[in-house]
Structure formats: C-alpha cells, structure tokens
Amino acid sequence: MTLFKLVTNYLSEDRGAITVDWTVISSAAVGLAIATTAIMTDALDDLAMRMDAELRSRQLSDEWIRFFANHFEPILETGAYSEADVEAAYDIANGLMNHTLINELAAGIEALEEGTITSDEIVELVALASVAYQRNVVDEGMLNYYFGFDGSDPYYMTAGDAPANTN
Numbered sequence: 001m002t003l004f005k006l007v008t009n010y011l012s013e014d015r016g017a018i019t020v021d022w023t024v025i026s027s028a029a030v031g032l033a034i035a036t037t038a039i040m041t042d043a044l045d046d047l048a049m050r051m052d053a054e055l056r057s058r059q060l061s062d063e064w065i066r067f068f069a070n071h072f073e074p075i076l077e078t079g080a081y082s083e084a085d086v087e088a089a090y091d092i093a094n095g096l097m098n099h100t101l102i103n104e105l106a107a108g109i110e111a112l113e114e115g116t117i118t119s120d121e122i123v124e125l126v127a128l129a130s131v132a133y134q135r136n137v138v139d140e141g142m143l144n145y146y147f148g149f150d151g152s153d154p155y156y157m158t159a160g161d162a163p164a165n166t167n
Contacts, residue, residue, distance in 0.1 A: 066134075067087050067090050067091075067130075068130060068134075069083055069086075069087075071126060071129070071130040071133070071147070071149060072086040072090075072123075072126055072127075072130070074148070074154055074156075074157050075122070075123060075126060080119065081123055085123065086123055086126070086127065089123050089124050089126075089127040090127040090130060090131065092124075092127065093124070093127040093128045093130070093131045094131050096128075096131070098135065098137050101128055101131060101132055101135075101137065102132065102137060102138060104128055105125070105128045105129060105132055105138060108121065108124070108125035108128060109125070109146060112125065112146070112155070112156055117156075122156050125156070126147055126156065129143050129146065129147045129149075130147075130149075133147075133149055
C-alpha cells in the first residue's frame with residue numbers, strides 16, 4: 001500500500017470515536033478564545049493608558065473655580081464672619097461632588113424657606129451656592145433669587161436667621 005492510499009483511506013474513514021474530533025475542535029475554539037482575550041486585554045490596557053496620558057496632559061481640573069468674596073458680601077458686611085471664615089466654608093463646598101452639592105443646596109434652601117436655618121448654615125449654604133454657580137450645575141435664576149449673585153438683594157438676608165453682627 002502506498003503512502004498516498006494510506007492518507008486517502010485515513011481521511012475518508014468515518015468510523016471511530018466522534019468525541020476525539022469534537023475534543024480537538026473544542027480545544028481549538030478555547031485556545032482561540034484565550035488568545036483573543038489576551039490580545040484584547042493588551043489593546044484595552046494600551047487604550048486606557050493613552051486616554052489617561054491625554055487627560056493628564058490637558059490638566060483637566062476644577063482650578064478655574066475660585067473663591068469670590070462678592071458672593072459673600074452681605075454676610076461679610078454684617079461683621080459676623082471674616083473673609084477667612086467664609087473662604088473656609090467655600091473650600092469645603094468646593095471639595096464636594098456635584099450630586100452631593102446639589103442635594104445639600106436643595107436641603108439648605110428648604111430649611112431657609114422654612115425659617116429653620118442658622119446663621120452658620122447660611123454661610124455654608126452660600127458657599128454651596130457659589131460653587132454650584134461657578135460649576136453651572138444649578139439654575140442661575142434660582143441662585144440669583146436666593147443668593148443675589150446678580151447684584152439683587154439676597155433672599156437669605158430677609159428670611160430665617162440671617163447672619164448677625166457680633167461686634
């Protein structure tokens with residue numbers, strides 16, 4: 001029997017354990033899946049590193065948001081608080097995430113309208129409003145109404161426990 005005839009007989013033979021064929025095909029599929037995962041993992045890691053480098057090179061930050069003493073002018077005019085006091089409250093507010101900032105601002109405005117807010121809480125509320133105003137995460141008209149950022153009289157000076165002069 002020649003080699004050609006042996007190979008032809010082997011390839012045309014359809015008897016035997018079918019599980020051997022499926023085992024070979026299955027192992028090839030698993031090997032291909034593992035190889036694809038390894039390639040995709042490396043590609044995704046590379047993409048994440050390039051995105052990180054790009055964002056770091058642009059230096060995206062909140063540094064453009066800064067303390068404005070004029071947002072606290074009515075409070076500072078009372079003499080009850082110093083600029084350092086209100087700036088400290090502002091720094092705390094600026095460290096908050098937007099959703100926390102919005103939730104605390106809403107709760108503070110509710111307390112302001114109910115008249116259950118203290119003068120210290122008003123300072124914190126104005127700090128929250130100042131940060132929200134600069135981040136543009138709350139309606140500007142609402143902030144102007146309650147806090148007078150547009151130069152109008154702020155609502156908080158006529159409602160609740162407005163900061164009093166302690167001199």
